[in-house]
Amino acid sequence: MKQTSPMLGRNDLAILLFILLLAAVLRSAGLNAPLWYDEIRTVDTHVSLPWSEMMRDYSMNHHYFFSMKAKLVSQVFGDQVWAYRFPAVLFGVGLVGVIWWLAREVADNKIAHVSALLVALSYHQVWFSQNARGYTELAFWSTLGFIFFLRGVRQPTTGTWIAFGFTAAAAVFTHLTGAFFFVALGIIWLYCLAIGLGRGTVTRAWVLHPLMGVAVALVLVLLAYLPILPSIAGTVGEVSATSAVDPMQEYQNPLWTIVEGLRTAVGNTGPLMLFIVIGGLAVIVFGAVGAHVTQPLFFPSIAMHIAVTLTLLLSLEMRIWPRFFFVDIGPVIILAVVGCRHGADVVARWVRQPQFGRPLFALGVMAMIVVSVLLVQRNYSAPKQDLAGAFELVEETRNPSDRIYAINPGGPLFEAHFDADWRTIGDAHEYSEAMAQPGPVMLVVLFPGRMFRAIPDLKRDAEGQLEHVREFPGTLGDGDVLVYRRK
The missing domain is CATH 3.40.50 (Rossmann fold)
Structure with a gap:
């Protein structure tokens, strides 16, 4: 298991700063385009309310922690479209930074730079960063919590796990579905206990410190949702009931979710779509193998979140929107970059030309960047919904x-x-x-x-x-x- 993060030099910081500036520019362009249906509902039913009324009842449409920030910005700068979306921009840029940090935890600085650049250029990341909803904030807190989780497993200190608890609470207060990711991490932690990770002199710390983090998260979440606890269960039941009579029954089918996710990710690229999908799956498989060497819990955590989310949504008979998996996009991009390098090394060894590994990796990175640049332009072709x-x-x-x-x-x-x-x-x-x-x-x-x-x-x-x-x-x-x- 990876023990220390790679050394960070001045050039690494300069590259990160450039990537963050690029992310900010891409997420600011066209920020004042018309609001779409869910954004308008967020503004009308929550952001425009007095502070004392924003927590009067629960709504699946409302991202509470995010809406509070959107209200604060709109009060400072006025009721402007860009003001409602500005917190999403900030968390979208911040997400690029924490993906860079996570990639360093999993691999090295080079993988971190490429992963952060691809997240900065990602169509989905830009789209949701210009959305007056809390998805980029949810992904930000979840990814940050993921970093603390991996660090806490490696070296279980009180501070790391307390920080994990705060990030979990922030994610769940942004939206209840944020709990899915941390439940998945909890299952991975239990699995580690079951196979004996943490035995010996660190057993007490390995058990008690994570439980302290969980306790912090539970207390903060209960306090945050206390005013609306009675309405939460009823709202979830209503969502299940409306899903049952929804004319778009395919929205509850995981296969539709996969196809819709691919459609929005790849767009109308014709025959190129099949090539991108096959190539993407291949590098993710290579990435799972490559990441296992340095961070064996990385891929299982992503897979567990997907499994937990599907299981809970299906059991509650809720619609399986692709956005429920937005949290996974950044980590999957890291997997793809790790897989590109690992796959290049495998091919180079297979042809008995080890020196080809580096140029093959560079070629794969260039291909991913070119595809990302082509796809992100769709974000500016039209408003989300006019x-x-x-x-x-x-x-x-x-x-x-x-x-x-x-x-x-x-x-x-x-x-x-x-x-x-x-x-x-x-x-x-x-x-x-x-x-x-x-x-x-x-x-x-x-x-x-x-x-x-x-x-x-x-x-x-x-x-x-x-x-x-x-x-x-x-x-x-x-x-x-x-x-x-x-x-």
Whole structure:
């Protein structure tokens, strides 16, 4: 097992500073683009509330610790889109730094630099760093806790495990699903106990110090959630109930999650997608083997988090969104970089040309950087979801006699956030009733893939009698906003 981190020189710090500056630039560009559905809900139902009311009940949509920071920034700089997202930018840049730190714990400075650069360039990392939600904060605290966990296993000091407890509490207070990662680490720790790690003179410290960290985390989490503890269980039950009747039942299928994750990661790259997927899986396998030499708990911890998350979501009958695995992206990138080097060394030994290992590794790194640069550009091709653009178009082009309908779930949002006088169509029955009335109509459809399935007549009319006014593209999955008119 790896005992010490590699020495850090001035050039290493300069490289890290450059990578962090690059990450900050990429995460700041286009930061004021329109808010999407979940961001607007976060602002309207929590961030805009008085401080005393932000913890009045529990909502799966609310990232409490993050929203408090977003509220503070918006109070200082005003109700600006960028202000709501600014904490995500800070934690997104900070996440690049802690991934660099984690990579040094697992491998060496070179692996750390490459891993941090790839995280800085990652499409998903940039996307979520410009999202007024707590995912980058959740990943930041979880990754930092991962570092303390690995260090605490190697050398169980009180300070390390207390720090672990604080990071666990911060992650869980950001969002309850943050507990999944630390439960996974707990299982790994129990496994280490079972196989005898920590026997001998350090047994007491190896057991008691982690328990102290867990105690700190539990106390802090209970205190943080104390005002809303009664509503948490009920909310989880409601989410399970809505999932059961969701027309998009594939959202509860792990295979859909894998495909959707690959689709958003790779994009519309055509035949190149298969090559990227196969190559990615190969380097991750090599990475698991290579990382085992220096940090044998690294890959098992990542795999355990994925397994725990899938098990809990399936048991609760909840939707398995790819974002539940956002925490794993940085560590998986480290695995890929370690795997690229280990694979290059294996190939060089296989062809009996050891000197080829270094250039092969450099070639693999360049390929990953080029692919990342090509993919990250999609982040700036469109807003996440252009609700503001759809609202402006409708208000500018509507006639006095037009009836304006927002197809659920957009109705209440347009009414509350944009102060629109639009009506809401919530289901197929309401759609039939609205369209049975004579006169001109404008329809604004959010999440068209979902709504076309929930309201079959809407899909039929969209392909027939309705005039397609405009489509507002979005980088969010099923994030296009469609505007139709019936004269």
